[in-house]
Amino acid sequence: MRWLLALVLAAVPLPASAHDSYAEFGAFLERFRRDSATPSLSAVVVKDGRIVWEGYFGTYDDEGELPTTADTTYSIASVTKPIAATAIVAESLAGDLDLGTPMSADEGWADTCEWLSGSQIPFGGGGADRLGNRIAPMDCARPTTLAEMLDMRANGDAFVYNPIAFARIDRAISGAGGRTLRAIVRDRVAEPSGMRNVALGWHDPEGGDALRFLAPPFDVIAGRPVKQAISDDDFRASAGIKAAPRAIAAFDMAYDAGVLIPPALRKRLLEEVEIGPLGDYRQGWWLEDWNGERLMWHSGWDEKRYSALYLKVPARRLTLIVLANTEALWWGNSLVKAEVSQSPVARHFLERYAK
Structure with a gap:
């Protein structure tokens, strides 16, 4: 069974030396957490199809009494x-969804x-990003399909990161009978x-444990974390998942192993x-x-609440996952330029482990 393969991938034991090689990165993340006044931060590194390092820093309750853990x-x-x-691509490959469905199947x-x-x-x-790159306005005359929306093409032929439009995907699917x-x-x-x-x-x-162990969000004001109300937005294609890093790592390993979609689709993105x-x-x-x-x-950026990377x-079969209960991991990236290398955490990781 496919889920069993994913569990086997995660269960392979790792040598102590593999874990020790990320000790410096763990120290960096702890400094980053303290400097940003983030109460709780969790991270996982996946290498060659298995978790080789994980770090859990700070406390995840508002009283500062419960240490951050893998849960x-x-x-x-x-x-x-x-x-x-x-998941949407996998649903289409199974013949249960047409990616040619127009976004206009959503009546709104x-x-x-x-x-x-x-x-x-x-x-x-429309407008421009901080670097002067043009941001095209949303093109309402464009008959945007689900496939194009997954590629952020609601604004034209070039991508514009449009999270509100992306959040309408589930409505288009249900509007088309999916x-x-x-x-x-x-x-999927x-x-x-x-x-x-x-x-x-x-x-x-089925989300009880994830909600039970949820780290409450904080906004850092004048250098001190101040607890915030949790957003009541539900699940959309744009956002809504509550998870620990190990859950995302399980997705990552299954994705790379071809458990979810054919390896050829991943290869196309890369090559x-x-x-x-x-x-x-x-x-x-x-x-x-x-x-x-x-x-x-x-x-990931839930303003004044959470952030994620x-x-x-x-090519190096290497993945980093970091989650925080402040917006500290957010670096204000452009809507029209991919620039993860501008993230302080990503840059440190890349320069240390991907050179």
């Missing part, structure tokens, strides 16, 4: 996107596009990957998609070339 969960925000996109799509394209939101009404997104992700990704301790949104009937200096966005992944390496990644260096 501590976080809102992973937009790191939900590659997980949801992979036209109104949302009209409002967004006329707004001051850069990925809606299954709920939660059912698709549970059946979570179960086959052997993901545990994960909630697909607040209303997930056949030509990207320019701004990078690209395909099937829920940012794509970026750094020092001759093709990177696949996603960041999911970084893959596929």
Whole structure:
């Protein structure tokens, strides 16, 4: 069974030397956590199809009494996107969903596009990023399909990171008669990957442990963490998963092993998609070339609450997953340029382990 393969991949024992080689990175993350006044931070490194290092730092309750552990969960925000996109692609490969379905199958799509394209939101009404790169406005005349939305093409032929449009994907699927997104992700990704301790949104009937061990969010004000209300947004293709790093690692290992989608689709992203200096966005992944390496990644940002980093260096079979209960991991990346190398945590990791 596919889920059994995923569990076997995670269970291979690792030598102590493999874990020790990441001790410096663990020390870096602890300094980063303290410097950013982040109460709780968790990280996992996957190498050659297994977890080779994991670190859990700080405390995850508002009283500072419960040490962060492997069970501590976080809102992973937009790191939900590659997980949801992979499930949607798998659903289409099984013949249960047509990726040619127009986003207009969502009855609210036209109104949302009209409002967004006329707004001051850069990925809606257009503008420029901090580097001067043009951000095209949302193109309401474009008959955007599910496949194009997974590639962030709602604004035209070039990608623009448009999380509000991406969040309408589940409505387009259900509008076309498809299954709920939660059912698709549970059946096509979570179960086959052997993901545990994960909630697909607040209303997930199988998400109890993930919600029970959730680290509450904090905003850092004048250098001190201040507890915030937890967002009540439910599960969408854009965001909503609550998980510990090991759950994302289980997805990562299953994805690379070809358990979820055919290896040829992953290979296409790595070898056949030509990207320019701004990078690209395909099937829920940012794509970026750094020092001759093709990177696949996603960041997560729940403003004033949570942040996340999911970084893959596929040629080296190397993955980093970091979750925090502040926005410390967010670096304000562009909507039209893939620039994970600007993240202090990603840059430190890449320069230490991917050169």
